[in-house]
Amino acid sequence: MSGSGKLGGAALVLLLAGSMAVMEGGGALALGRVVNPVMQVEKTVVGEADKEAQGGPEFVPVTLFPTIKPSTRSVVTYWEKWTGFEGDAMRAVAEAFNASQDKYEVRILTVSNIPTKVTLATAGGIPPDVAGLFGPNITQYSMQNLVMPLDELIKRDGIKESDYVPSYWDMLNVDGKIWAMPSTPASTALHINKKHFREAGLDPENPPKTIEELDEVAKKMTSGSRQEGYKRLGFIPAEPGWWRDRFGYLFGAKMWDPATGKVTADSPENVRAYTWTQSYSTNYGRQAITDFQGGFGSFSSPQNAYLDGKVSMVLQGVWMHNFIRQFTKDFEWAAVPFPYPADQPQLANQTYVDMDILVIPRGAKNVEGAWAFIKYVQSQEGMELLCLGQRKHSPLTNVSQEFWDKHENPYVRLFYDLAKSPNAMAPPKIGIWPEYSGEMNNAFDRINNGADVKEVLAAVTKRMQPRLDKELFLRRKRLEAGQP
Amino acid sequence: MNEMKRKEALSGFLFALPWVIGFSVFLLWPLMASLYYSFTDFSVLQPPVWVGVQNYVELAQDEVFLKSLTNTFVFAAMALPLGLVFSISLALLLNAKIKGQALYRTIFFIPSIVPPVSLAMLWLFLFRPEIGLINVAINQVMDAIGALFPLFRQPNPNWNPPDWFNDPAWAKPALVVMGLWGVGNAIVIYLAGLQNVPQPLYEAADLDGATPWQKTWNVTLPMLSPVIQFNLVMGVIGSFQVFTIPYIMFPGGRPERAAMFYSMYLYDNAFPFQRMGYASAMGWIMFIIIFILTMITLRLSDKKVHYGS
Numbered sequence: 021m022s023g024s025g026k027l028g029g030a031a032l033v034l035l036l037a038g039s040m041a042v043m044e045g046g047g048a049l050a051l052g053r054v055v056n057p058v059m060q061v062e063k064t065v066v067g068e069a070d071k072e073a074q075g076g077p078e079f080v081p082v083t084l085f086p087t088i089k090p091s092t093r094s095v096v097t098y099w100e101k102w103t104g105f106e107g108d109a110m111r112a113v114a115e116a117f118n119a120s121q122d123k124y125e126v127r128i129l130t131v132s133n134i135p136t137k138v139t140l141a142t143a144g145g146i147p148p149d150v151a152g153l154f155g156p157n158i159t160q161y162s163m164q165n166l167v168m169p170l171d172e173l174i175k176r177d178g179i180k181e182s183d184y185v186p187s188y189w190d191m192l193n194v195d196g197k198i199w200a201m202p203s204t205p206a207s208t209a210l211h212i213n214k215k216h217f218r219e220a221g222l223d224p225e226n227p228p229k230t231i232e233e234l235d236e237v238a239k240k241m242t243s244g245s246r247q248e249g250y251k252r253l254g255f256i257p258a259e260p261g262w263w264r265d266r267f268g269y270l271f272g273a274k275m276w277d278p279a280t281g282k283v284t285a286d287s288p289e290n291v292r293a294y295t296w297t298q299s300y301s302t303n304y305g306r307q308a309i310t311d312f313q314g315g316f317g318s319f320s321s322p323q324n325a326y327l328d329g330k331v332s333m334v335l336q337g338v339w340m341h342n343f344i345r346q347f348t349k350d351f352e353w354a355a356v357p358f359p360y361p362a363d364q365p366q367l368a369n370q371t372y373v374d375m376d377i378l379v380i381p382r383g384a385k386n387v388e389g390a391w392a393f394i395k396y397v398q399s400q401e402g403m404e405l406l407c408l409g410q411r412k413h414s415p416l417t418n419v420s421q422e423f424w425d426k427h428e429n430p431y432v433r434l435f436y437d438l439a440k441s442p443n444a445m446a447p448p449k450i451g452i453w454p455e456y457s458g459e460m461n462n463a464f465d466r467i468n469n470g471a472d473v474k475e476v477l478a479a480v481t482k483r484m485q486p487r488l489d490k491e492l493f494l495r496r497k498r499l500e501a502g503q504p
Numbered sequence: 505m506n507e508m509k510r511k512e513a514l515s516g517f518l519f520a521l522p523w524v525i526g527f528s529v530f531l532l533w534p535l536m537a538s539l540y541y542s543f544t545d546f547s548v549l550q551p552p553v554w555v556g557v558q559n560y561v562e563l564a565q566d567e568v569f570l571k572s573l574t575n576t577f578v579f580a581a582m583a584l585p586l587g588l589v590f591s592i593s594l595a596l597l598l599n600a601k602i603k604g605q606a607l608y609r610t611i612f613f614i615p616s617i618v619p620p621v622s623l624a625m626l627w628l629f630l631f632r633p634e635i636g637l638i639n640v641a642i643n644q645v646m647d648a649i650g651a652l653f654p655l656f657r658q659p660n661p662n663w664n665p666p667d668w669f670n671d672p673a674w675a676k677p678a679l680v681v682m683g684l685w686g687v688g689n690a691i692v693i694y695l696a697g698l699q700n701v702p703q704p705l706y707e708a709a710d711l712d713g714a715t716p717w718q719k720t721w722n723v724t725l726p727m728l729s730p731v732i733q734f735n736l737v738m739g740v741i742g743s744f745q746v747f748t749i750p751y752i753m754f755p756g757g758r759p760e761r762a763a764m765f766y767s768m769y770l771y772d773n774a775f776p777f778q779r780m781g782y783a784s785a786m787g788w789i790m791f792i793i794i795f796i797l798t799m800i801t802l803r804l805s806d807k808k809v810h811y812g813s
Contacts, residue, residue, distance in 0.1 A: 135775075135776075136775045139548055139549065139775075140548070142549060143548050143549055160778060163547075164547050164548070164549045164550065164778055165549045165550055166549055307664070307667075310633065310667055310670045310671075311633060311634060311664060311667070312634075313633075313670075314632055314633030314634030314635065314636075314639075314667070315632075315634040315635055382549075451778070452777075454776045454777055455772075455776070455777045458756050458772070461756055461758070462756065462757075462758075462760065462761055465758060465759050465760050466760055469672075469759075469760065483567070
């Protein structure tokens with residue numbers, strides 16, 4: 021082979037590889053796959069009588085290309101992320117909607133990695149009519165022009181702010197417009213293991229009220245030691261470690277100040293919060309904690325640290341009951357409001373609120389149909405069917421007695437009341453939050469490993485401030501231009 | 505040009521056309537578009553805004569970018585030589601004419617057909633600090649060594665095997681170890697190369713009284729050198745694009761971004777952060793880095809590469 025030929029070959033390999041690098045995202049996209057497309061498929065099932073007549077085993081012919089039943093109704097395509105019982109609950113709602121009228125037919129498609137796929141489909145001009153996205157990212161969706169503002173439709177059909185729990189309604193509103201409607205909400209509370217309370221000589225009916233009491237109780241419930249290894253920890257901020265980016269909320273911190281446009285990652289409240297999380301790794305020993313954590317099973321398993329009795333108290337959401345029911349027997353537990361700092365009693369009844377949402381992507385073909393479906397989900401009937409099925413509470417202010425009676429989670433009212441509390445805290449409404457959150461998670465790790473709290477948080481502020489400046493500039497410009 | 509030649513040229517072009525169209529539409533166009541986007545502020549759904557070289561300037565000062573770049577270089581520096589030695593050694597062993605050769609070859613190839621996501625889940629279990637198989641094995645080996653040779657006993661009674669996921673120092677080695685498990689593809693290529701080593705060379709070496717080691721070093725490896733070079737180049741490209749497994753095993757590059765690799769930061773910028781222009785600039789920098797590294801690899805190894813017969 022000649023030298024130049026070899027070089028040419030190498031250059032071609034490089035060109036291909038390089039382009040793969042450029043489109044790495046595209047490659048990664050292939051990772052997520054479309055699971056379980058729900059279509060109305062015409063099935064040919066051999067009747068019972070025939071089966072008996074044949075006397076053989078059940079025979080169901082399989083067609084390679086199932087035909088989709090043509091619908092005389094106007095079809096509403098709906099992409100949703102849920103699978104399992106949560107997906108089933110939404111399918112039940114879609115069926116109820118389809119049965120409730122004869123104009124539209126909602127067809128659900130289960131889609132993984134949904135924000136990216138909806139973004140790309142919208143960029144390509146073929147978005148679904150309705151998409152189920154994530155509440156904390158509404159600002160990003162609105163800034164990106166991904167979703168339609170719904171104000172006119174809301175006004176036309178008489179949906180009112182007062183119909184909703186304030187903390188949830190507020191999440192929908194960015195720069196004075198409503199960009200989405202709730203599907204199911206969730207809030208958090210401290211989950212305690214009552215048996216462990218009794219074993220430590222504590223009264224489970226009198227759980228810790230303040231963070232100082234929580235630290236105290238956690239110490240009493242802990243067994244084992246730093247030197248010998250732990251057998252049980254009363255509480256650690258790193259389990260389950262899902263809200264490591266916003267521990268500051270518990271101490272009254274904000275992640276940014278809308279009045280001045282400043283990132284406040286290193287505000288005194290945040291510094292206090294992360295000094296508190298660091299106290300656990302200092303007091304219990306970082307290495308001893310990580311060694312102990314090494315024995316924790318995965319979240320959705322009977323070896324879950326809380327369900328398995330390795331950690332006695334965890335911050336968890338309204339969904340935790342599902343796992344308790346699925347993986348444990350005679351597990352004695354209770355959900356109580358997460359403690360507040362003793363010197364800040366006004367922060368009592370705090371909770372993290374989060375919400376899944378329904379949006380109409382820009383360029384959706386069937387906006388009226390999409391809205392008709394979303395409106396149905398917002399009705400008390402539709403919403404309760406959905407939230408009961410997903411075993412969460414309703415985001416609406418009106419809740420039927422039947423809903424409470426039927427609900428399986430014994431603490432569902434607590435979660436609902438917490439969401440109504442003035443200290444119900446949603447993620448900050450800024451488009452840079454995904455990146456900011458990543459920075460805070462990294463900061464938590466560094467602080468946990470012994471880095472200086474103030475220094476680490478100041479570095480986060482320094483990094484995120486220019487990003488926020490740019491975002492606020494763009495948002496101001498959009499408002500001035502009277503868009504959208 | 506006569507009629508026949510023209511016809512031949514036409515049909516040649518027509519045969520190549522599907523590839524040309526595919527290449528232009530799915531590679532060349534996105535490639536060129538990404539070059540343009542790298543000079544813009546672009547969030548996919550909004551029209552791109554020209555910002556000149558701002559993305560590149562910002563990248564030069566972006567700590568996370570520099571960290572991801574360093575991580576990727578360190579990973580490649582560990583993974584490439586180890587992978588090369590490991591896969592060549594295995595290929596030489598699997599080339600030995602023994603009973604059940606095909607079976608052994610299959611066994612070593614199987615890991616490379618496991619989908620990366622399942623692979624990541626599997627290794628998450630294996631690397632668990634307390635109960636993972638790897639650390640359990642390390643503990644037992646250390647205990648055995650301590651019992652047999654008291655001199656080598658760990659002086660520190662609280663000694664622990666690596667905390668693969670929480671200790672920033674061990675995250676990259678964990679990935680390197682995993683990478684060694686998936687060398688099946690390289691082995692297959694080496695095995696093919698080994699079949700092409702001319703037998704007369706071995707016979708000549710035998711006549712000269714060469715030992716097996718001398719035969720490997722002076723006959724097999726030189727004759728295998730073009731294949732080694734190919735695998736090296738592919739290895740350079742592959743280790744710079746490492747993505748799926750660390751993205752699943754080390755969300756956000758945890759711990760302390762020790763496992764934040766170039767492609768992961770690129771993906772984060774492109775999709776979750778909606779900074780497609782910035783991500784495109786990263787893509788082009790990666791292209792240039794890989795291009796330069798490949799050129800260096802080819803230059804350095806060219807003198808050592810022998811083409812047979």
